[in-house]
Amino acid sequence: MAQIEGEVIKPYKANFLLTNAKIHTVTNGILENHDLLIEEGLIKAIGKSIPHQNHTIIDCSGKSLYPGFIDSGTSLGIVEVNSLSETQDYMELGKFTPQMQALTVVNPNGVAIPVTRVSGVTTVLTQPRGGYFPGTAALINLNGYTPAQMFGGFKGLIMNFPSAARSGSNDSRSLEDLEKAATKNLDEINVLWEKATTYLKIKTKGGEMDYYPEMEQLSRVLNKELPLLIEVNAAKDIISALEWIKEKDVKVVFTGVAEGWKVAEKIASAGVPVITGPVLALPTRNSDNYDAPYNNPALLQKAGVKVALRTMEAENVRNLPFNAGFAAAYGMGTTEALKAITINPAEIFGVSDRIGSLEKGKKATLFIADGDPFEPKTQIQQVFINGYRIPMTNRHIRLYQEFLDREMQPN
Numbered sequence: 001m002a003q004i005e006g007e008v009i010k011p012y013k014a015n016f017l018l019t020n021a022k023i024h025t026v027t028n029g030i031l032e033n034h035d036l037l038i039e040e041g042l043i044k045a046i047g048k049s050i051p052h053q054n055h056t057i058i059d060c061s062g063k064s065l066y067p068g069f070i071d072s073g074t075s076l077g078i079v080e081v082n083s084l085s086e087t088q089d090y091m092e093l094g095k096f097t098p099q100m101q102a103l104t105v106v107n108p109n110g111v112a113i114p115v116t117r118v119s120g121v122t123t124v125l126t127q128p129r130g131g132y133f134p135g136t137a138a139l140i141n142l143n144g145y146t147p148a149q150m151f152g153g154f155k156g157l158i159m160n161f162p163s164a165a166r167s168g169s170n171d172s173r174s175l176e177d178l179e180k181a182a183t184k185n186l187d188e189i190n191v192l193w194e195k196a197t198t199y200l201k202i203k204t205k206g207g208e209m210d211y212y213p214e215m216e217q218l219s220r221v222l223n224k225e226l227p228l229l230i231e232v233n234a235a236k237d238i239i240s241a242l243e244w245i246k247e248k249d250v251k252v253v254f255t256g257v258a259e260g261w262k263v264a265e266k267i268a269s270a271g272v273p274v275i276t277g278p279v280l281a282l283p284t285r286n287s288d289n290y291d292a293p294y295n296n297p298a299l300l301q302k303a304g305v306k307v308a309l310r311t312m313e314a315e316n317v318r319n320l321p322f323n324a325g326f327a328a329a330y331g332m333g334t335t336e337a338l339k340a341i342t343i344n345p346a347e348i349f350g351v352s353d354r355i356g357s358l359e360k361g362k363k364a365t366l367f368i369a370d371g372d373p374f375e376p377k378t379q380i381q382q383v384f385i386n387g388y389r390i391p392m393t394n395r396h397i398r399l400y401q402e403f404l405d406r407e408m409q410p411n
Helices: 112-117 175-204 213-222 235-246 264-270 292-302 317-340 343-348 395-403
Strands: 016-024 030-039 042-047 056-059 064-067 069-074 121-126 135-141 151-160 228-232 252-256 274-276 307-309 366-369 380-385 388-390
Touching: 069 307, 069 317, 069 343, 112 121, 112 317, 112 395, 121 151, 121 317, 151 213, 175 213, 175 235, 228 235, 235 252, 235 264, 264 292, 274 292, 292 307, 292 317, 307 317, 307 343, 317 343
Parallel strands: 016 056, 016 064, 069 121, 151 228, 228 252, 252 274, 274 307
Antiparallel strands: 016 030, 030 042, 064 366, 121 135, 135 151, 366 380, 380 388
């Protein structure tokens, strides 16, 4: 999707004036033939004929401006190649490692990062995988020399809710055995939860304790310092998770929610926001329609659930716009699908004062496109992250350019 012709632009931060653009603000409609002023990394003004001085002017006639897209669930930065274990740093040993910080292992020089951002995806949630509590996810912006520079202002503790569903076509356990396994796993989680509750009570009263990083991190969920991102997919498990959180006074977001369409009303009634996806996926059950994953976001949204989308990819996070495009085509509509990868995740992550829409005072994290970014033919012509003009190149583009004309001239 990235523009591949012309001079490669070096990354730099300056004051820019983007003129004559069609601005998709997300929160305040579409503004035709408007200017957008970028100063000190922020959107300083949106309007017509904005006065300027010593600004780099970019004529956006016939072009559109969009806020940078947000992928709400990935392994970007902590996995380089999914098929090569040496490049994977997303999992620790054991079922209970909530203290593991995804941010600390993010590789700012990962090859997939430039591949992703030239497609208009500027911010992602990168998360660990593994046992009951595999670690703490982090929101990162796709520009920076260190993980700290990339940090997007949100962290959340991942929890994998015990499932009573089959793990796959080769899972031959009986329904009774599945239920027993799920109950046993949930009992173990409840024991850990009680320990964390006791740990927090002792800590609050000023009692002396040995260093216990696992309980320290889980206690941050109990005191609402961290939200709990609960991965749950089967409809029956979603209902169980809704029952489980009734007794827990914590901030909760459901992730995955592949069969959310079956219990959408219950999720909406509970007021739990959802991060669902990938949309480009197969149905969870052979008996479901082929388009169940495509319809899922729309059915959740129409039931009243706040919905964000994710790809759960490492190398192919760049396909987020196409996941949103399928959601739009299968009932969600372009407007709501755009919200699901911009303002909705920004609100869920508590960073909507900085990103997620094009408004005065927010970070200048946006891109210029020559059409609908959900369409494969659209070219993303320029990307800005926190006011930095991002070079529109990556390893894929360079290889494409190198081998575009392979005819050798005779000596």
